[in-house]
Amino acid sequence: xxxxxxxxxxxxxxxxxxxxxxxxxxxxxxxxxxxxxxxxxxxxxxxxxxxxxxxxxxxxxxxxxxxxxxxxxxxxxxxxxxxxxxxxxxxxxxxxxxxxxxxxxxxxxxxxxxxxxxxxxxxxxxxxxxxxxxxxxxxxxxxxxxxxxxxxxxxxxxxxxxxxxxxxxxxxxxxxxxxxxxxxxxxxxxxxxxxxxxxxxxxxxxxxxxxxxxxxxxxxxxxxxxxxxxxxxxxxxxxxxxxxxxxxxxxxxxxxxxxxxxxxxxxxxxxx
Amino acid sequence: xxxxxxxxxxxxxxxxxxxxxxxxxxxxxxxxxxxxxxxxxxxxxxxxxxxxxxxxxxxxxxxxxxxxxxxxxxxxxxxxxxx
Numbered sequence: 001x002x003x004x005x006x007x008x009x010x011x012x013x014x015x016x017x018x019x020x021x022x023x024x025x026x027x028x029x030x031x032x033x034x035x036x037x038x039x040x041x042x043x044x045x046x047x048x049x050x051x052x053x054x055x056x057x058x059x060x061x062x063x064x065x066x067x068x069x070x071x072x073x074x075x076x077x078x079x080x081x082x083x084x085x086x087x088x089x090x091x092x093x094x095x096x097x098x099x100x101x102x103x104x105x106x107x108x109x110x111x112x113x114x115x116x117x118x119x120x121x122x123x124x125x126x127x128x129x130x131x132x133x134x135x136x137x138x139x140x141x142x143x144x145x146x147x148x149x150x151x152x153x154x155x156x157x158x159x160x161x162x163x164x165x166x167x168x169x170x171x172x173x174x175x176x177x178x179x180x181x182x183x184x185x186x187x188x189x190x191x192x193x194x195x196x197x198x199x200x201x202x203x204x205x206x207x208x209x210x211x212x213x214x215x216x217x218x219x220x221x222x223x224x225x226x227x228x229x230x231x232x233x234x235x236x237x238x239x240x241x242x243x244x245x246x247x248x249x250x251x252x253x254x255x256x257x258x259x260x261x262x263x264x265x266x267x268x269x270x271x272x
Numbered sequence: 273x274x275x276x277x278x279x280x281x282x283x284x285x286x287x288x289x290x291x292x293x294x295x296x297x298x299x300x301x302x303x304x305x306x307x308x309x310x311x312x313x314x315x316x317x318x319x320x321x322x323x324x325x326x327x328x329x330x331x332x333x334x335x336x337x338x339x340x341x342x343x344x345x346x347x348x349x350x351x352x353x354x355x
Contacts, residue, residue, distance in 0.1 A: 025281070144308050145301040151294040152287040152306075156313045164320045168333035169340075185330030193321030200314030203307060206280060207314075252339040 028054040032115035
């Protein structure tokens with residue numbers, strides 16, 4: 001019994017550690033690229049604390065408002081309305097611009113340099129319509145320094161090794177958790193081989209399967225296989241998934257759900 | 273860049289850093305070389321997967337003990353944090 005409990009605690013700690021690192025990574029993405037790498041020590045830096053609060057606050061508010069049971073008791077159930085989440089997103093932008101209008105000496109340049117707005121870099125090639133083609137023009141093989149490629153070969157091989165090792169581990173763990181069998185692992189290899197080869201031929205990043213549990217619906221069978229969306233989005237494949245749109249916000253609170261089966265997720269789901 | 277494959281990000285970052293360190297920050301070849309490095313990593317990974325499929329290695333994955341699987345999944349967390 002004690003061993004069982006310890007195993008459960010270990011698993012929770014492990015999932016928690018993965019979740020914390022993904023959480024920090026997610027927070028770092030909302031910061032401007034000039035800010036330093038986010039870690040525990042620099043999390044509460046005064047320079048980016050307002051930015052973090054502004055990005056995390058609406059997400060927490062949305063999460064709480066859709067899950068608090070006391071709001072369900074209201075007769076009209078405003079948080080269950082289909083337009084609630086879209087209107088919430090619009091309201092975030094509205095509140096932001098209201099605050100900007102209320103503050104003094106705010107210019108677009110000042111807001112952008114403080115990290116509140118993203119600057120869109122418009123190169124001469126991007127003025128044309130072919131933004132997708134623009135990506136491939138970066139592959140200027142005349143300028144490729146092949147001797148410098150050897151400097152990164154160690155990390156490339158390490159990445160390939162980790163990727164090749166983590167697919168059977170993740171996939172068989174997922175199959176076990178979701179009640180499947182390991183029998184289809186060769187098919188898994190073929191599928192991932194094809195998708196990665198196509199991704200490489202199109203100049204995109206390596207990809208691996210990612211499972212997310214759609215927290216917008218209670219349907220147990222709705223586990224989605226989703227491939228990482230690379231800059232060239234043509235390598236995105238969807239296998240055996242209902243046409244369920246995962247909105248950004250629905251995935252946000254459960255970004256660690258990749259490692260958690262739906263059953264576990266239900267068990268540890270906070271009761272609010 | 274999809275951040276879903278979180279454990280690959282440190283590698284991608286260190287590939288780019290190594291190439292930039294080799295060439296110097298302002299070199300015009302940094303971006304093309306980095307992109308070619310990423311694409312070649314994808315191609316290599318695809319080739320490895322296809323080779324594993326041809327060799328019918330899917331059955332071998334049953335020999336990974338459950339604790340090892342858990343350890344590898346948990347290891348990606350410190351890899352992300354301590355990069």
